[in-house]
Amino acid sequence: MTVRYSFLAIDEDYQLVDDWFASLKDETTVNDSIDRTVYYFRMMDTKPxxxxxxxxxxxxxxxxxxxxQKRRGTLWTDAEVMFTPTPLKQQFPELDNINKSFAKWLKKFDLVFSRKNELEENWNYFLEAGIQNFDGELYALPKVMAALRSGQYFVSQHAGSQRLETLAKSxxxxxxxxxxxxALSES
Known part of the structure; x- marks a missing residue:
């Protein structure tokens, strides 16, 4: 099963995650696009x-x-990191070590949602459009905490246009x- 980590980031906050992976000593090939980045750890693979x-x-x-991603001008989606090999540890022990290091690094940030544990502060009011259905734990990078405190809403990256329209009305x-x-399509 793919190992997933969910987090909230806005603006340059996302760069913290990208920088964390870029700082690894492992040789990688990076495929970057507007909505995702893929790291291929080529030295861990035995074939091209x-x-x-x-x-x-x-x-x-x-x-x-x-x-x-920013949706509807003011709503930010959740983001995630996925280690896709299954089983991870047996196939790529070095990548599993990176996975564990990343988990440890991410847990330094504020946990704003958890299905497992009650949290001291409840940010659920600002987590909309299914975000709580997809994320078991959700961490907030630094700028997000300031945004949450000022009333910023976040939505699931999986939310469709109809769900976002209903949410927008609410x-x-x-x-x-x-x-x-x-209004967005005309601009």
């Missing part, structure tokens, strides 16, 4: 990387980082500004 459509993520030393009733789809 096949064409993209033929990659078996369960047997290849890959880490996917899904970047936070948030407007609470006095929170959210752009509608049409």
């Amino acid at each position: 990387l096949p064409p993209i459509e033929m990659i078996d993520q369960n047997k290849t030393p890959l880490v996917f980082i899904v970047k936070p 948030l407007r009733l609470r006095g929170y500004f959210v752009e509608d789809d049409q």
Whole structure:
């Protein structure tokens, strides 16, 4: 099973995660796009990387980082890091060590949602559109904590346009500004 870590980041906060992976001494190949970054740990693999459509993520030393996205002008999505090899430790012990190091690093930040434990501060009010359905634990990078304290809402990256439209109507009733789809497509 893929090992997943969820976190909230805005603006340059995401760069902290990217910098953490970039600082690793392991030789990697990076594929970066607007919505995700993929790290391929080529020195851990015994065979060359096949064409993209033929990659078996369960047997290849890959880490996917899904970047936070801004939706409706003011809503930020959750982000995640996924170590895809299954089973991880048996296939790639070095990558499993990186996984454990990353988990330890991420836990230095504030935990803002957990399905397992009651938290001292409850930020659930600001976690909308299914974010609590997908994330077992959710950490907030530094700028997010300031944003949460000032009333910033966050949504699941999996939320579809209909769900976001319903949420936008609800948030407007609470006095929170959210752009509608049409206004965004015209700009």
